[in-house]
Every structure is written in C-alpha cells, then in structure tokens.
Amino acid sequence: MKEKRLINKNSKAFYFLIGALTAVIVLIIAGFIFFGNNINLIAASDLVSKNDFPQDYRIISPEIPKDVYFAGERVPLENFEVYERIDREMIVNTYLHSSTILALKRANRWFPVIEPILKEYNVPDDFKYLAVAESNLENVVSPAGATGFWQFMKGAADKYGLEVNNEIDERYHVEKATEAACKYLLESYQKYGNWTMAAASYNMGVSGVDNQIERQKANNYYNLVLGIETSRFIARIVSLKVIMQNPQKYGFDLMEIDLYLPLKTYEVELSELVTDFADWAAERGINYKILKMYNPWLRESYLKNKSKKTYTIKLPEKGSIQIIN
Numbered sequence: 001m002k003e004k005r006l007i008n009k010n011s012k013a014f015y016f017l018i019g020a021l022t023a024v025i026v027l028i029i030a031g032f033i034f035f036g037n038n039i040n041l042i043a044a045s046d047l048v049s050k051n052d053f054p055q056d057y058r059i060i061s062p063e064i065p066k067d068v069y070f071a072g073e074r075v076p077l078e079n080f081e082v083y084e085r086i087d088r089e090m091i092v093n094t095y096l097h098s099s100t101i102l103a104l105k106r107a108n109r110w111f112p113v114i115e116p117i118l119k120e121y122n123v124p125d126d127f128k129y130l131a132v133a134e135s136n137l138e139n140v141v142s143p144a145g146a147t148g149f150w151q152f153m154k155g156a157a158d159k160y161g162l163e164v165n166n167e168i169d170e171r172y173h174v175e176k177a178t179e180a181a182c183k184y185l186l187e188s189y190q191k192y193g194n195w196t197m198a199a200a201s202y203n204m205g206v207s208g209v210d211n212q213i214e215r216q217k218a219n220n221y222y223n224l225v226l227g228i229e230t231s232r233f234i235a236r237i238v239s240l241k242v243i244m245q246n247p248q249k250y251g252f253d254l255m256e257i258d259l260y261l262p263l264k265t266y267e268v269e270l271s272e273l274v275t276d277f278a279d280w281a282a283e284r285g286i287n288y289k290i291l292k293m294y295n296p297w298l299r300e301s302y303l304k305n306k307s308k309k310t311y312t313i314k315l316p317e318k319g320s321i322q323i324i325n
Contacts, residue, residue: 061087062094062243062250070238071124071195082222082235089232089239094250099136101254103240104247106137108259110149114178121182124195129241130202131181133233139172139296147171150181160184166300168311173297196221196234204230264320265294271310274303284315286323291315 064086068075077083093100107128114128131137134151141147145154148171154164160180162170170176181202188198188206200221201209212226213219221234243250274280278288278301292298294314305311 057251059095062090064090065242068238068242069126070199070234070241071126073194073196075234075238076222079222085232085235086238089235090242093236093239093243100240100243101252102138103132103136104244104252104254105258105260107132107244109262110137110174112262113174117175117178118182121179121186123182123185126195126237126241127181127185127199129237129244130199131178132240132244133236148177149174150177152177152180156180156184167303167305168297169299170297172299173295176297192219194221199234199237200226200230203233263294263314264317265314266317267312267314269310270303270313271305271308273305277301277303285318286315286321290321290323 064077064083066077068077068086075082075086077086110131111128114131115125118125118127131149135149137149139148140151142151146152147157147169150171152160152162152171157164157171157180160183162173162176162180164171184202185195185198188201189195191206192198192201192209197209197219204212204226208230212224216224218224243252247254268284277291277298281288281291288301291313294316298313303311
C-alpha cells in the first residue's frame with residue numbers, strides 16, 4: 001500500500017514535470033514566432049523608408065539664400081514685404097511639384113536654344129527664367145490670347161517682327177520669339193535703366209508701368225503698388241532661378257536620364273507653295289505630326305506663300321526619332 005502511494009506520487013511529479021516542460025517549449029516557440037514576425041516587420045519598415053517614394057519627405061519652409069540677384073540687380077530682402085513675396089513664390093514653386101519637375105525636364109532641351117540668343121542680344125541670362133514663369137517652357141495660349149514660350153499678344157508680335165496670320169504664327173517659333181523678347185526687353189531697359197523694371201513691363205506693359213510711375217511718383221519696382229500678377233512676377237522668376245539652379249536642395253532629385261533631350265535637327269529652306277504638308281512630310285520620310293512637332297509655327301496643312309517668302313523648316317535627323325508605321 002505504501003509502495004502504491006509512492007508510485008502515484010512519483011507519477012504525479014512526472015506528469016507535472018512533463019507539463020511544465022511542455023509549457024516552456026510552447027512559450028519558447030511563441031517567443032520565436034513573435035520576435036521573428038517583429039524582426040520581419042522592422043526589416044520591412046526599413047526597406048519602405050529607404051526605397052519607397054518619397055524618400056525622407058518632409059514639409060518645410062524652403063530656405064531663401066541670404067543674397068538674391070535678378071539680372072545682376074540685388075533683391076532687397078531686408079524689406080519684409082519683398083522677403084515675403086519671395087518666400088511665397090519659393091513655397092509655391094517648391095511644392096508645385098508637377099509644374100517644377102516639368103520645368104526642370106524641359107529646361108534641359110530648351111535652355112541651350114534660348115541662352116545663346118540672350119547672349120547674342122546682350123540680355124542677361126536670368127531672363128530664361130522669365131520664359132519659365134510665363135509658359136513653363138511650353139507653347140501655350142493664355143485666356144487673353146498671349147501665345148508661345150514668351151506669351152506674345154498679336155500686337156506686340158507684329159511690332160517686334162513676328163509673322164502672325166492664318167498660315168504662320170511665329171509666336172510658336174522658339175528662336176524667333178526669343179529674339180522678339182530680347183528686342184522688347186532691350187527697349188524697356190533703355191527706357192527704365194534697370195532690368196527689374198524691364199521684366200515688370202514685360203508682364204504689365206510699358207504703358208501700364210508708366211501710368212503707375214506717374215500716379216505713385218516712384219520709379220523703383222519694389223516701391224510700386226502693382227496688381228497681384230505683376231507684384232508676384234519678379235518673385236516668381238527669382239524663385240524659379242533659385243530652385244532650378246540647385247534643385248536637389250529643394251527636394252527635386254532628378255537624374256540625367258529623367259531630363260528631356262535636345263532635339264537633333266537639320267534645316268531645309270522652303271519658298272514655294274505647299275498644297276499639302278502631309279504629302280510634303282511623307283516625301284521626306286516623316287509624317288505630318290512630326291513636321292508639326294518640330295515646326296509648331298506652321299498653323300495650316302498648306303502654305304500658299306503668296307509673297308514667296310523663304311522659310312526655314314526643321315526636320316529630325318535620321319535615327320533621332322522613331323517613326324510609327
């Protein structure tokens with residue numbers, strides 16, 4: 001009887017020990033599962049933070065350089081109202097992501113076209129950013145009818161030597177429109193004696209600026225009360241210059257492969273009647289769409305050319321563009 005009790009006691013101890021060991025094993029397995037999952041989550045979190053877009057994204061107030069110049073003329077940032085104008089446009093253009101990214105991409109194609117023309121006319125290089133402010137380097141038409149990279153109205157286009165009619169509109173011709181803009185700016189600079197006022201007059205018109213100078217008895221752009229568009233105009237140009245000269249600093253991490261390449265072209269002269277530009281293009285191994293892409297100033301599918309004027313047509317170099325068959 002005593003021996004039986006001892007066996008029962010030993011059995012109970014044995015089963016208790018087995019139960020305890022089982023519990024410990026279960027806890028160990030559960031611990032491995034728990035910590036293993038958490039390690040996976042941490043690793044996945046690290047992967048997301050390093051590789052997903054946008055990387056290390058933060059919403060901040062973009063830094064304004066201590067000294068800011070437009071066309072060699074200092075912007076008076078010590079004036080709080082001027083500083084806040086610049087600050088506003090820095091914020092807008094830093095966080096207007098799609099527009100600024102497109103400007104950076106297009107600048108790689110079009111700045112090499114615009115810069116030599118500005119240099120030839122002795123217009124400061126900073127005025128290429130005026131074209132960005134006006135059109136974002138795109139042949140757009142404003143609600144008022146201003147057209148092209150440099151946003152010429154028809155009257156100004158006529159005055160500065162651009163042909164505008166049903167068949168031809170040279171406001172869409174980047175090189176010729178840039179030359180016209182240079183002529184306008186040089187004329188304004190001669191009148192006002194500084195490039196900042198010349199740029200303001202480009203936006204507001206010379207007569208508009210003259211009226212405000214006479215009305216307010218002040219001839220410094222930063223001392224004039226102007227409409228919101230002209231008031232913001234120089235600040236917009238300056239902010240685009242600051243951002244586009246150092247895009248990485250303001251979060252635009254574009255690689256060279258992201259930028260639009262310059263167009264490779266050759267030129268042919270045209271002085272005769274063209275009854276159908278689709279046929280004319282086909283004879284030269286391209287199609288009408290490509291002809292228009294390279295020469296958007298051709299506004300019709302034909303050219304009567306009654307004056308027998310000679311035009312220069314740009315065509316893509318062979319192999320530089322894929323023709324869809």
